[in-house]
Amino acid sequence: MLWLALQFTRLALDTRPGAESHSEPLAIVEAQGARRIVVAANAAARAQGVRTGQVLAAAQALCAGLKTELRRRQDEDAAMQSLALWALGYSSLVARHGEDMLLVEIGASRLLFGNERRLLQAIALDLEGDGYACVAGLAATPSAARLFAAAGVSRIVRDAAALREQVAHLELVHGDLPRETCEALAAVGVRSYGALLKLPRAEVARRFGQVVPDHLDALLGRRAEVVVPMRISTRFRQHLEWPYAINSSTALLFPARRLVVAAAHWLVACQQSALRLRMGFAHEDHVDTVIDIGLGQASADRDHLLAVVRARLERLTLPQGSTALTLELSETQALNAPSRDLFVRHGEAPEDATQLLDRLQGRLGDGAIERFVLNADHRPERGAVAPTPASDAHLASPRHRSRQSAAPTPRRTGHVAMVPPQRPMFLLPQPTPIEQWPSFDWRRARLSLPERIESGWWDDADATRDYYRLDQSDGARLWVFRNRQAPHDWFVQGVYA
Amino acid sequence: MAASIESLLTRPDLWRAGDRHATTPVIASGHRELDAALPGGGWPLQALTEVCHARPGLGELSLMLPAFARAMDDKRWLLFVSAPHLPYAPALADAGIDLERFAHLRCATSEQALWAAEQALRSGVCGALALWLGHAETNALRRLQLAAESGRSLAVLYRPLAHADQASPAALRIALEGEQLRIVKCRGALGDVARFVLRRTPHGVSVHSELAAARVVPFARSR
Known part of the structure; x- marks a missing residue:
């Protein structure tokens, strides 16, 4: 010893x-x-x-x-x-x-x-x-x-x-x-x-x-000495106060770092990984600012947690200087010991996609990262939807993901695959009236044969449209449509980028 | 004197116009005639490729999609950063993009977009990344080029044609104007042709050298 x-x-x-x-x-x-x-x-x-x-x-x-x-x-x-x-x-x-x-x-x-x-x-x-x-x-x-x-x-x-x-x-x-x-x-x-x-x-x-x-x-060492090992609490919540009000996010990093590091130690000691952190900033004359940081995938890695918190703090604006910070691990789960490559030393392993997306989301804000799964619907604006947590490979645990890929993926089950492939790369979720499209001129345009899409009579978004590929003389190709009910109003809905 | 020239030639940032071999690894563009012209036979990896296009809708994205799909092999991701419109997932899936490893990052400012692109390129997660930017400082572009060098990714920067004349640190620059595709700059020697014509196909675009294209009817019959 x-x-x-x-x-x-x-x-x-x-x-x-x-x-x-x-x-x-x-x-x-x-x-x-x-x-x-x-x-x-x-x-x-x-x-x-x-x-x-x-x-x-x-x-x-x-x-x-x-x-x-x-x-x-x-x-x-x-x-x-x-x-x-x-x-x-x-x-x-x-x-x-x-x-x-x-x-x-x-x-x-x-x-x-x-x-x-x-x-x-x-x-x-x-x-x-x-x-x-x-x-x-x-x-x-x-x-x-x-x-x-x-x-x-x-x-x-x-x-x-x-x-x-x-x-x-x-x-x-x-x-x-x-x-x-x-x-x-x-x-x-x-x-x-x-x-x-x-x-x-x-x-x-x-x-x-x-x-x-x-x-x-x-x-x-002639007589054994009793040392009582420390016990760990079952929940992590720590509070840190400082004497001067801090407002800049760079200065807040110091106390935040200390708490995050403690949290990471707690996670390792308890064999847990964090799913959600809550940070509360106390102010002298204002209600506490509480931010909730969700992680895409449970993590106990200190550097990853720090990076996520740092990215979040960088776009944080406090109503006034803060004098205390509370960090709580509001959601944890049992740690799945990461199986690292035997020959890759710690720290050299390439960053995980989940970690990267977490970090980007932390800085760019919630909803900045758009992901898609195909949806079997003929209406173009419903051809893709945001993945639900259950179907989202990014949020699902690796085991869940592999089970899911064994099942048939949605795009094979729907009839979307039978739709003619000539679809634009970019879609305008809100169709733009063609007159408002920059430098558009009917005299220099050529239309393809129409494709009728008639769908959605069972819900509120009924669509009866004739779609055309429209080539302009300057080489640009647009996806335009007109409603059957109003054949003189043309709308741009896609760009063949 | 000779020794100093020898030492100059070994510098990684110096490339010779007569050299047909690319200084970086490449990925096949999926367009045979274009590959024949590009140094090394494809789009450069570990370097920035800049596509200046006169307006959206010229096929600038379809041009890259075969390479994007190939760059996603080996469980790597494709990221779009601040695309001008919503990427349309069915069209991407049709082009062979695995949507499970595709994401679009919306960025409020060009600084954020540059930051996100740089982080993504450095992480090594992305097989390919496309970034849309308007005006950008040369310094920012240089940072992007350096980030692209650090990861083995296909990094494509889309900018308006107006910027085609400005200096840029990108390793490969192409300009799209109408149906014309022009290689503005590349590291190493160009093949026989530097001008191409883009043709629409049911699944995207095909690229032909201008000489061959002259024999084709200008407008393909639409379906």
Whole structure:
């Protein structure tokens, strides 16, 4: 077993998108008794001397324009939950420890990535991309990993003897011992693990309690330690707030990205795939803007979800700046593990048509993508209809699609196939009176023999028309008709492009 | 000196007028006499083909349909982007287009159309793509040409004839005027003829070289 402990050192700040790099100095404060203490400060505030642990009055004295915000523990908790979901992408054994620490067992995942270094690089890259500051510790026991992370030492230590050497110079206060025990030990001059390990075990236990040798055993791997793995909620819904109203869609991408990434981790961890997402943007003086994004095909792929959301955000106009975002996976289904080509590495696989159409639809808007199936009707404007979801190969699952193609397709069953083939490539859904057709002149036109189409007497759209192919002297060919009832009114209905 | 010319000749963006071999793979146009004239023997893949037509209805789409149908082999898609009218599915099906892998993208602006076409070409999903554009910046066309190079697709751009005289980065440009088809530009040497005549057939159009066409009665008897 190899444990990775991740301590998030700036969680109070990192949960607020854009706060760390914002140009105004900002401090997150928390009331402790009667005083207010700075728990985190952004880069601009740190540059002016604001430090974690300062009293607010002192911080304000150092930095005149300091903006303060109250710590929101529920946000931090949500962020930790999201990070835990993310960590489940790297290991099946993830546990939360305390308020700001994650324990991840990566020993089993090493092989997948080749070696620890590559695995750690991937983890570091993810955290950097998501904007979380973090200290990592890596050791053979959970206690030691936590100790390294808390002390800010990043080392890979495997065997017990080396571990004993490595912890020797670390201070006791970083470890898991109760504070009063640490103080008692400090009172007799024992401040580091090295000093503690030199003392006789039985005597230490008698004087400072059994907790001390137990802790040392857990630290050095002589005693198994209980780690409670994290549980996952059965529905994904996450909320993210930020201090400044954001209106531009590019700026909204940052919080949206964070939520989508968490959703993708949740999907992978729960073996689910998303069918529909709902994004709610909260405004200060306006009803929430809620957008619903349906996916053509269920997906758990983070890049695909991101691309769809990005395309949707690009054409989103908010009534006013937004201060919070909620992402909910409103419809999911069990994940069909994608069967990828054995020799195609992840990321190199060509994009699926469904993914492309989803992405295009996200940007161009609903209804921008027109698809057709043939319809057995002689009236030209009803010769093709939009596919219904059941018959739509694009929306149907692959299994459904193959079953469908085994059945006779509609175009073979209808009598459309017997209609003479000379049909125009383009159709005008609303026939245009021929006088309105650009540069049309009867004197330079030639008509073919007519074709009568008489149909639809059983519904409202009765048609009794004589159709002609009309050649103009400039080479253009149109499909025109006149109604039997009004033989002098000619209409253009098609273009032989 | 000779060495520098040698190195020039290996550049991919430099093509010689005497070269009958296409620099890119081609797809047969389905019109024998046209194939004989085009470098490589067909419409270029991985490159932009521009069709400038005087007005809609000259057979500009029928001209391409045999190649479109062939480009959809191997489970690939055909996309129309911002066509001037509704594509008529029965006619497309008649020409051999599988409607399950056909879609028309309506775009509100030409920027959107260019973006969608570029995305579609880069994705590698499309066997063929047809895009209708009015005026377009040379930069936009160049982006389109680059996108076409990245995927193995037949990319056809339809524009009004007025733009035929403007410079364009498209690899092949043809102009349709009346029944006349003229190859304006191509990469590599043209066959003996550069001018053709389009004739309507019950299933679309056929293309004949102008010399042969002169012996045919100008108007085929309509049915």
